[in-house]
Amino acid sequence: MPSNMTAKCRKKESKSSADRPLVCVDLFAGAGGFSFAAMQAGFTVAAAVELNAHACKTYKKNIADAHGVSLYEGDILGVCPDTIKKLDIGDGQECDVLLGGPPCQGFSVHRIKGAGVDDPRNQLILKYFEFVKTIRPKVFLMENVPGMLWERHRTFLDAFYLQARATDYKVLQPIEIDARDYGVPQRRKRVFILGIRGDMDLDIHWPPRPTHGDAKALEQDETLQPWLSAQTVFQMDDVAGDINNVHMRHSPELIKVFKATPKNGGSRHQSGRVLKCHQGHDGHKDVYGRIDPLKPAPTMTTACINPSKGRFVHPTEDHGITVRQAARFQTFPDSFQFEGGLIASGVQVGNAVPVKLGQILMETIKEGLISDPKKK
Secondary structure, X not given: XXXXXXXXXXXXXXXXXXOOOOEEEEOOOOOOHHHHHHHHOOOEEEEEEEOOHHHHHHHHHHHHXXXXXXXXXXXXXXXXXXXXXXXXXXXXXXXXXXXXXXXHHHHOHHHHXXXXXXXXXXXXXXXXHHHHHHHOOXXXXXXXXXXXXOHHHHHHHHHHHHHHHHOXXXXXXXXXXXXXXXXXXXXXXXXXXXXXXXXXXXXOOOOOOXXXXXXXXXXXXXXXXXXXXXXXXXXOOOOOOOOOOOOOOOOHHHHHHHHXXXXXXXXXXXXXXXXXXXXXXXXXXXXXXXXXOOOOEOOOOOXXXXXXXXXXXXXXXXXXXXXXXHHHHOOOOOOOOOOOOHHHHHHHHHHOOOHHHHHHHHHHHHXXXXXXXXOO
């Protein structure tokens, strides 16, 4: 339990509902992309929960220590929602937004049917709504991969909506959002589900109106800006002493492949070389390919610093992208440092909600909250 909880609780209880800031709690917080975005949008993050030790170190360094956020480090199944409600939100106070969503991989049909209800992964959905029932946020916002809408995950989605109705929340239909439509220089599709407490009469314009688009979209809407290309990241200068300005070390054989691969978007098939690992089969077409600087970058996955996992080779240099470049594609500021080393940092970056997108989502929710006639 964080040592500063009691002091924070007293401070929050001393504030009236009239002058308190909008408050959110971040479950499955990761390195803090959504929390950081919420703060950029003007929210106060009261508490966060995260299991991964490296992500916790990153969260503490960039958010918790600097902004007084209570970080619960460990399995969410062992965290008591009532503790967060009493110590971090404060008796008599309200949580405005509950962020985060249970990892989708824990809810595939074969796991639910085969593993049984005793599998802890299948308890995450129930635990999520234990937080909803206890904290009673005005709004909850869940983010997940598009795969959660696949038919084989129908059990998870149905269970989610069933739990939401049981806790008296109006849940909007899942929406798929591409981050490049909101000023993120990356193709990244994610599903967001917004829930509104039954007694709230909120006018939230959901989903937010896109700010960017392709040429066709720009012809139809002159207020849009063009998608940001990967070049916006690669043109940025390095920051002296940046611990995240590192990339993977590659074998001499692999470097030869990179050197033979055409610059600015070339694929390994154009290199004229075949790696031993691809002899006898074609492999994924984007593996070891260069990022095209004139287009939005590919999705930054948890393996985004590894060229063997996708099109993650620098456009003109003969190595994979750095952690910092990946973080810039996720619109993290250069002041945000990732802990845990190369691989662990890449995982944290790939799991994060892009800061720019998260900020727009939270600003949209904020507009609905502050215009609520019931808000005191």
